[in-house]
Amino acid sequence: MEVTAKNIAERLGVSASAVSLAMNGKPGVSVATREKILAEAVRMGYSVPKKILPAASQNIRYVIFLEGGDTVKETSFYSIVLQGIEARAKEYGYNVLISYFYSSGNWEDQISTICKDAAGIIILATEVEDRHINKAYTHGLEKQVIPIVLVDNATSMVDVDCVVSDNLRGAYQAVTYLFEKGHPDVGYLRSKSRIDNFNERQAGVLKARKEREIDSLAPLQSIDVGISSEQAYYDMCAWLDAGGKPLSAFFADNDIIAAACIRALKSRGYRIPQDVSVIGFDDMPVCTMIDPTLTTIRVMKEQLGMTAMEILHQRITNGEYTLADRRVGVYRITISTHLVERESVVAYRT
Known part of the structure; x- marks a missing residue:
């Protein structure tokens, strides 16, 4: 009897799509789940391709945009967002690469570098303005067929996914x-x-x-x-x-x-x-x-990072590139904030 992906899914109690992703070396399942699926496939006699690209070798890039940099460098905000990105990336089996993009540098070279060897990009856009988006477009970003998510800022200039705080x-x-x-x-x-x-x-x-x-x-x-x-x-x-x-x-x-x-x-x-x-x-x-x-x-800094990673993973898995396909709708996700009471505020005294 020929062993099918459906047989493997039923044996392990996972979805057939998870088996398909694992067998084809695509991101979308954790490293542990992938290894379990491949091991069971071999045990059941399923013909596994000799060279499976593990999800761990799929890179996504976290790009910290700096216009002067004072706003970003003065706090650890960017590193806490990174924690959220890495938490979700680990679940999905991606490596996270970190790059800085300097507005004073060569834009063509930097755009080419950050898009190289990456399945998707998350940009910390705290210091990004619409003029930067326009400049990136004229210096090669429009030609890049790669999913991009902005964090901590949004833009109406181009169709790009954004995750922001309220x-x-x-x-x-x-x-x-x-x-x-x-x-x-x-x-x-x-x-x-x-x-x-x-x-x-x-x-x-x-x-x-x-x-x-x-x-x-x-x-x-x-x-x-x-x-x-x-x-x-x-x-x-x-x-x-x-x-x-x-x-x-x-x-x-x-x-x-x-x-x-x-x-x-x-x-x-x-x-x-x-x-x-x-x-x-x-x-x-x-x-x-x-x-x-x-x-x-x-x-919710970690939540910003996790949500951005979830969107990016969906785009990668579905093969969607919002910059390249105007028919693909974009996300504008706003994460709520809340008050934390401590000691620096008291009731007014006349």
Whole structure:
């Protein structure tokens, strides 16, 4: 009796498609499952191709895009996203290669390099702007037949899969939380370096103030500070030394800025949170390393990476390339955020 893939699937209690992927050396099953299927196939006398390409030899590339790099390099955000990518990649049997893409470098060479020997690409697009997408297209990206997923940013310029955090709602939730604590108004510790994520967070701040009609009573107290910890500290000190009087509560574009400005406020005699409450964004490790610990909006960083990897795996398995086939719809997936209460916020005291 001839042994079929269906026989093997029934014997192992797996799907026929899993057997097909394993027997044809395609990604889509874990290394352990592949080995179990191949071993059972040999035991049952099934003719296994002599050279099966194991899924572990399938590479996907995690590309960290840098435009200056200050926004990315100041935090460990990119490495936590990587943990999520690697967790799913391991399940599916991929190797994860890491590359940096410098906007100041040769675009043709870099595009060619990152697409070489990779089944798919995940780009940390925190610092990507539409002008970068347009430039990539004119320098060879459009010719690449390879699935690509952007993480931590989205674009409407091209059909490409994107996974992002709900920045607007997260900032809105943070400012609303401060209002609910009784603070009459909320200031904004605003990064001088602007990326799409920060612009969305600013929109969330404005939305929360508008709903309470605070915007009609007073302009937003927005303090522009550098993106690095030291520059944010110096800028905040300079604002205070120039006579700036802080409100009782502030929302910061990210945790690095929040922590630096807390340090500046304390250096000028303000008590945190008794005099000034501060809330950050991202929930990075620094939040629990400062005094007081930082209330923040948690971004599901590992989930961003895992979701991106799941989409990429689906594209690879189905042979779909959104940049090359306009008939293939794209994903725009938004991962929710949530508030993490710690010690840097208290109820307003008159």
